[in-house]
Amino acid sequence: MRAIAVVLAAAAIFAAAPLRAQSDPRVERLIAASGAAIGVKSLAMVNVVAVHAAVTAVGLRGTVTQYADLRDGRYAATTNLSPLVSLDGYDGRIEWSGDGTNLVWNQGGDSDRSSELNQAYISSYGLWQPNARGATVTSLGTKNEKGHSYDGLSITPVGSKVPFELWFDGTTHLPARANLVSGFTTQTMTFSDYRRFHGVMVARAVRIDSSDGNNVDARVTSIVLNPPDARAALARPQTHPTDFSIAGGKTSTTVPVALMENHVYLDVMLNGKGPYHFIFDTGGSNVVDPAVAKEIGAFGSGSAQGSGVGSQTESLSFATVATLQVGDAVLKNQLFAVAPTRLGFGISAGRQVDGLIGWEVLARYVTTFDYAGSQVVLAMPGTTQTPANGHVVPFVLYGTQPQIACTIDSIPSECTIDTGARDTISFMTPFLNAHPEIVPATLTSIGISGFGFGGPAFGKLGRVKEVGIDDLTLTNLVADFSSQTSGALTAPFVAANIGGNLLRRFTVTFDYGAGTMTLVPNAALSEPDVYERSGLFLVERGESVIVVDVRPGTPAALAGIVKGDVITTIDGSPTSGMALAAVRAIFAKPAGTVVTLGITGKDGAQRTVRFTLQDYV
Secondary structure: OHHHHHHHHHHOOOOOOOOOOOOOHHHHHHHHHHHHHHOHHHHOOOOEEEEEEEEEEOOEEEEEEEEEEOOOOOEEEEEEEOOEEEEEEEOOOOEEEEEOOOOEEEOOOHHHHHHHHHHHHHHOOHHHOHHHHHOEEEEEEEEEEOOEEEEEEEEEOOOOOOOEEEEEEOOOOOEEEEEEEEOOEEEEEEEEEEEEEOOEEEEEEEEEEEOOOOOEEEEEEEEEEOOOOHHHHHOOOOOOOOOEEEHHHOOEEEEEOEEEOOEEEEEEEEOOEEEEEEEEOOOOOOEEOHHHHHHHOOOOEEEEEEEOOOOOEEEEEEEEEEEEEEOOEEEEEEEEEEOOOOOHHHHHHOOOOOEEEOHHHHOOOEEEEEOOOOEEEEEOOOOOOOOOOOEEEEEEEEOOEEEEEEEEOOEEEEEEEOOOOOOOEEEOHHHHHHOHHHOOOOOOOOEEEEEEOOEEEEEEEEEEEEEEEOOEEEEEEEEEEEOOOOOHHHOOOOOEEEOHHHHOOEEEEEEOOOOEEEEEEOOOOOOOOOOOOOOEEEEEEOOEEEEEEEOOOOHHHHOOOOOOOEEEEEOOEEHHHOOHHHHHHHOOOOOOOEEEEEEEOOOOOEEEEEEEOOOOO
16 A cells, blocks of 8 residues: 555645755756745754555545654555455655565565655755755656646665656646656546645645556645654554464474476465365465355455556455464464466466465564475564574565575576466566576467466577575576566566476575575475476366467477367376376377377367477477
8 A cells, every 4th residue: 555655645744944046047946946845944943754644545535544754754654444354654765565464574675665765855855955865856847738848857866776757737836746756556646625724735635546447536634743753653663463473383384285287285274164276376375265255254444456467457356364374373463465376376377266364474583494394384583593504694575575686697686486387487578678698599479378367478498507595506507588568577677576486496485584584405406306297388278178378389389289279188088187287297108209189279170289399489
């Protein structure tokens, strides 16, 4: 809900302060004209502004309270859209976020930090501070829309790597619109219904139109100058969630998992019912299928759009689950998104997926993914020791996902860690554009490389020479060179997303409190990295195995298999009795293996297709 805080900053009052000297006279004139129109001199004695607003967002109604220090740029905001509660702020040193469970964490990724710094700058009205508080400010000139003129500035606060745009009405010189970028999402804020308050013009109504469809309407209800509780309100809260434990006073619990195509599946109990089959995903958060939510009496409210690796968004609501139990670990009153995992993840996984757990569990327990032992261990914080042969890798949080320092062909980079991704490594589109030298001479054609929230993700496949993590070096890895133009794989400042096919070579322990990931190599460390050898991307609907993509130039494509074909038999055995993972395993057999498929085309015609598996990556 970070965007809502930005709304209030722009909807509130701009600070009174001397104008800075500008090298571009257009910038100086616009700052002077807008400051005069707003009436910033009327607030010369104000240190802190508290703004309260009524907000409608994601199908929910609630409130936002925001404090902004006009002297040093600190800010803090609380959004309450029950059951959604979020906090975020900047204390002059650290950018932080929080939720309604007393869980607070620092933002470490460049996108999130830049977003917080931009908000802090707007909230504390930095443009009208001396020297614009060190920001880089350039003119965007004048543009005309529907017969009306607007004058624009591009503003990059100190420490931010992402500029934002602020556009002023060419007639009144009041702020009319702001354009901000946060990760792979953009927001356009429109300010209206200006009223005078203590001599200052205030936009009482703000509308956010977001590229992910999660639009916001906010209306300021009150403004308090120099509130008496400002000092406490602007301080970063301490994190102290008390909603988790391990039954019987134990310090750890070991949970068996099923590993299928590098995804980690485990059973959980929800509100005492189950077991339900979940994916454990460091790249995700709590999600439950609508049918399961109904069974356990957790009824969703609100309506939001969720985004992920694909180009699309998916509708979801929100519900509170009274108890989430994983082994003997118990979490109380946890917020879940309600979204169709059985339909979305289930058809691509080829097994029932009742939901996902991720950030909320990982942030509370020290969590070990023992891939070789097919188990996950959840331990209470402070009760574990680092293995002598462990490689301890610090991480920061990209949103709520671990982000580590890595090297790609010796290029210092940042990588996210994702147990919910089946492949080895997926490169972000902006990184590929900035570093074409890592792209190998030989690549496959574009095809579906993965599937998650937002649908399929497309990219080319090839081999990256070297990926470095700490003092570990992994070579000749199969990589997805993303061709996405929207979605999570278009994120800036991150080179790549590391998935389960790399992580399975280790026992991996995440300690979110300490901000560390510990890697202990297992017997799979030196295994050559291979890929399936047909070129098919398959899903399962009912008992039908359906071809949803055939990568051009691969054995299956050359044999004439096309999108929409249904595979009915493999080497004479019907696929109706086979798990999708078993079908995919056949296409991962050694190169040179001949497979014979019975196919039913989209027109209902049946045919037999024979081809030889080959290494095409």
